[in-house]
Amino acid sequence: MIAQAATNATPSLHLLLVLLSAALTENILLTRFLGMCPFLSVSKEFRSAFGMGLAVLFVVTCTCLLNYALYTGVLVPLSHYGVPAESLKLILFIVVIAAFVQLMEMVIERISIRLYFALGIFLPLITVNCAILGASLFMVTNVTGKGYGAARVLLYGFGTGLGWFIAIMLMAGIRRRLRTAKVPPGLEGPGITLIVTGIMAMAFVIFQGMIKI
Amino acid sequence: MDAVITVLLAAAAASGLTTVLAALLLLAERVLVNYGTCTIDINRGDKQLEVTGGESLLATLMGEGIFVPSACGGRGTCAYCKLTVLDGGQTLTPTEEPLLTPEEIADDVRISCQVKVRSDIAVLIPEELFRVKQYRGRVERIRDLTHDIKELRIALVEPEEIQFTPGQYIQLMAPAYGSNPEPVYRAYSMSNPPSDNRAVETIIRLVPGGICTTWVFTTLAEGDEVFFTGPYGDFSLSDSDAEMIWIAGGSGMAPFWSIVRHMKEQGIRRKCTYFFGAVHRPDLFLLDEMRRLEEELDWFTFVPALSGQGESADDGCRTGLITEVVDRDLETGSQAEAYLCGSPGMIDAAVKVLRAKGITEDRTFYDKFA
Numbered sequence: 365m366i367a368q369a370a371t372n373a374t375p376s377l378h379l380l381l382v383l384l385s386a387a388l389t390e391n392i393l394l395t396r397f398l399g400m401c402p403f404l405s406v407s408k409e410f411r412s413a414f415g416m417g418l419a420v421l422f423v424v425t426c427t428c429l430l431n432y433a434l435y436t437g438v439l440v441p442l443s444h445y446g447v448p449a450e451s452l453k454l455i456l457f458i459v460v461i462a463a464f465v466q467l468m469e470m471v472i473e474r475i476s477i478r479l480y481f482a483l484g485i486f487l488p489l490i491t492v493n494c495a496i497l498g499a500s501l502f503m504v505t506n507v508t509g510k511g512y513g514a515a516r517v518l519l520y521g522f523g524t525g526l527g528w529f530i531a532i533m534l535m536a537g538i539r540r541r542l543r544t545a546k547v548p549p550g551l552e553g554p555g556i557t558l559i560v561t562g563i564m565a566m567a568f569v570i571f572q573g574m575i576k577i
Numbered sequence: 578m579d580a581v582i583t584v585l586l587a588a589a590a591a592s593g594l595t596t597v598l599a600a601l602l603l604l605a606e607r608v609l610v611n612y613g614t615c616t617i618d619i620n621r622g623d624k625q626l627e628v629t630g631g632e633s634l635l636a637t638l639m640g641e642g643i644f645v646p647s648a649c650g651g652r653g654t655c656a657y658c659k660l661t662v663l664d665g666g667q668t669l670t671p672t673e674e675p676l677l678t679p680e681e682i683a684d685d686v687r688i689s690c691q692v693k694v695r696s697d698i699a700v701l702i703p704e705e706l707f708r709v710k711q712y713r714g715r716v717e718r719i720r721d722l723t724h725d726i727k728e729l730r731i732a733l734v735e736p737e738e739i740q741f742t743p744g745q746y747i748q749l750m751a752p753a754y755g756s757n758p759e760p761v762y763r764a765y766s767m768s769n770p771p772s773d774n775r776a777v778e779t780i781i782r783l784v785p786g787g788i789c790t791t792w793v794f795t796t797l798a799e800g801d802e803v804f805f806t807g808p809y810g811d812f813s814l815s816d817s818d819a820e821m822i823w824i825a826g827g828s829g830m831a832p833f834w835s836i837v838r839h840m841k842e843q844g845i846r847r848k849c850t851y852f853f854g855a856v857h858r859p860d861l862f863l864l865d866e867m868r869r870l871e872e873e874l875d876w877f878t879f880v881p882a883l884s885g886q887g888e889s890a891d892d893g894c895r896t897g898l899i900t901e902v903v904d905r906d907l908e909t910g911s912q913a914e915a916y917l918c919g920s921p922g923m924i925d926a927a928v929k930v931l932r933a934k935g936i937t938e939d940r941t942f943y944d945k946f947a
Contacts, residue, residue: 438594447586456594463598470609477667477695485671 386523399495421525428521665698854899
């Protein structure tokens with residue numbers, strides 16, 4: 365029913381479904397298992413998880429848009445002229461992401477020192493968060509060329525980031541609880557975290573594919 | 578052929594984009610990370626520096642010739658570069674927090690390599706740091722004092738004068754030479770009095786296998802250009818009037834040679850007994866100068882001691898280890914201050930004797946390198 369609703373939906377409903385799909389049913393971390401490294405390490409502390417989550421959310425949204433512009437504005441036209449630009453998208457997207465993060469660091473340092481110190485350490489880490497590159501690449505295959513142009517991409521990017529944010533916040537909360545729980549000795553730290561991630565993923569994976577956008 | 582063209586075009590596209598992004602980032606850096614000219618106010622208006630913002634406080638000050646100590650080179654690990662930042666230091670960075678005590682944080686002490694100069698900033702810098710400079714000099718004289726000790730006199734070229742307190746030391750640079758691949762710095766106390774401020778004298782003992790001492794003994798010649806930084810150190814006369822005991826051996830003579838001549842010039846009259854230890858008679862040096870000082874100055878007594886086998890006590894020389902001589906001469910319960918300069922072994926042995934005589938830690942001063 366949801367699948368049908370998606371295709372026949374009004375623009376706003378459709379876009380909402382894009383958002384929900386990206387954030388929940390196609391959660392980039394819990395259903396596609398991307399971005400696990402920072403997820404596992406940063407979810408230890410609530411405050412850092414919050415900071416990291418917000419940083420990822422911001423960067424994914426912006427880079428999805430930038431890469432969309434790059435893809436449709438530069439790469440696709442070029443490939444019509446014989447330049448195999450489309451096949452370069454992996455390399456070029458990551459370069460754009462790295463440059464964007466660097467730029468963001470400079471801008472944030474200038475605008476707000478507080479924010480810079482709060483987020484600053486995470487920004488270089490974000491470049492290597494594979495969820496960000498993954499979002500851009502999925503954007504190309506799943507999202508472009510299906511109408512609504514940039515709005516769809518924006519919401520897809522935002523939704524992906526939101527999904528990652530939700531995942532890391534959930535994990536941070538659970539790990540907080542785990543501090544006082546009796547964890548079997550060998551599983552402390554990454555072990556129990558991965559097990560919990562798996563269990564969380566089960567809940568999310570069940571809904572995968574429910575919303576066909 | 579097509580494949581080659583495809584590959585080349587792909588490479589061109591990739592490089593093209595990367596170049597565009599790199600250019601964009603450079604431009605952004607020029608615009609965004611530009612903090613303009615900032616004023617550094619030092620010691621509450623004592624000194625003002627106009628600098629270009631954007632670098633760490635440590636790097637900025639060093640660029641202005643204020644040599645704030647740093648062991649790790651600005652990586653934020655050694656905490657040598659602590660300075661009090663009264664204003665403009667902005668929030669404490671996460672990298673500084675583990676290196677500072679809560680009291681220091683409350684007192685606005687910061688790790689200057691982690692503080693970025695983004696606006697006008699006010700700092701407190703200890704006076705001593707102003708006087709540390711890099712000096713270029715020319716070897717004026719190398720004089721043999723004993724078979725393995727030389728006196729080196731360096732005339733200052735740039736800057737022309739040096740200001741220091743007697744007892745301080747310089748870091749002499751031994752350049753890359755022979756088997757030494759890169760320059761090293763070694764510390765030597767200055768043996769000239771501060772009034773002799775257009776030159777620096779040091780007493781250097783040859784250390785077998787030592788990089789700098791070997792260079793001085795084999796390669797360095799009069800007229801050669803040398804570099805050193807300084808002055809460093811806080812080994813100097815205390816402010817009190819208390820009687821003093823000096824204990825030294827070998828090149829440990831250097832700071833005392835500076836201090837005693839300074840005291841003579843300044844008319845500082847504090848009762849002082851200088852115990853100087855050596856092994857054999859040929860190891861003693863500056864004997865005539867010391868005897869002359871003893872005659873001229875009624876507060877100064879020079880007590881050389883020879884610890885080697887077969888040495889006899891005559892012409893004023895005592896026998897035995899310097900620490901034994903001190904033990905014999907010093908009264909228990911003495912209120913004297915003790916100044917020590919020599920090898921760690923000698924210092925440890927001397928300290929034992931001093932404590933036994935009742936001279937406490939707060940009245941003992943060390944020149945910390947051998």
